[in-house]
Amino acid sequence: MTPERRPDFDARARDYDTLxxxxxxxxxxxxxxxxxxxxxxxxxxxxxCGTGRLAAALATEARAKVWGVDGSEEMVSIARATVPAGVGIRQAMADSLPFRDSWFDRVTMSLVIHLVDRGAALAEARRVVAAAGRAAIATFHEDHFETYWLCPYFPSIRDIDRARFPTQSALEADLVTAGFPRVETRRIVAETTLTRAEALRRIAGRHISTFDLLPVEEIEEGEARAGRDLPAEIVIRLDQLVIVGRSA
Structure with a gap:
């Protein structure tokens, strides 16, 4: 992904949680x-950490002591304003974490691994967790892109995201290489329903970062096609993968 084609998370930060x-x-x-x-x-x-949603839930629901980092200045600004007291937020990149060795018990990355240099990011995750630490990663299973609801309207999404997201086997290998030799996975298939208005609002708001990588003409044509053809209700199927690497 060339620099000029990187997703712009600063631009979508304000509407991210709404969309x-x-x-x-x-x-x-x-x-x-x-x-x-x-x-x-x-x-x-x-x-x-983006807008801090996962960090907040880990603090309130899992009673964890949480820090979050994100490379986007706007995402960090929103996270700082919205997370519960006691959750720390810093602007930092995944491959250069501003924390000392073995400072954490766990590292989480939710729908992030496709945006970073996996080798460098996982090596940093291993550095900052303790001897018996774990890296817990959520991503999409490789089959997800065959059934994603936007593909009929924006056909390039399938190939772009297949190239961006690692397969399960590749991610397992990356974790082992980074120093997390014991790997456990869970595949989660979940469905939710959107109204036509909600779906069109998401498309108009470019709610996934892949929109930043599509040709302008494809976005315009796909948005027009969705406006004509979307049904009153759309079933959204998400084929997710949670993969955890243990260092010991």
């Missing part, structure tokens, strides 16, 4: 992260 509210799929992902990662009551670094 992507927590739903059943989000909570299913959260519960799997907490269970497989053994996150309750731990000292956690949430890498790529």
């Amino acid at each position: 992507r509210p927590p739903d059943d799929a989000w909570w299913a992902r959260f519960e799997a992260l907490v269970e497989l990662g053994a996150l309750r009551g731990q000292r956690i670094l949430d890498v790529g």
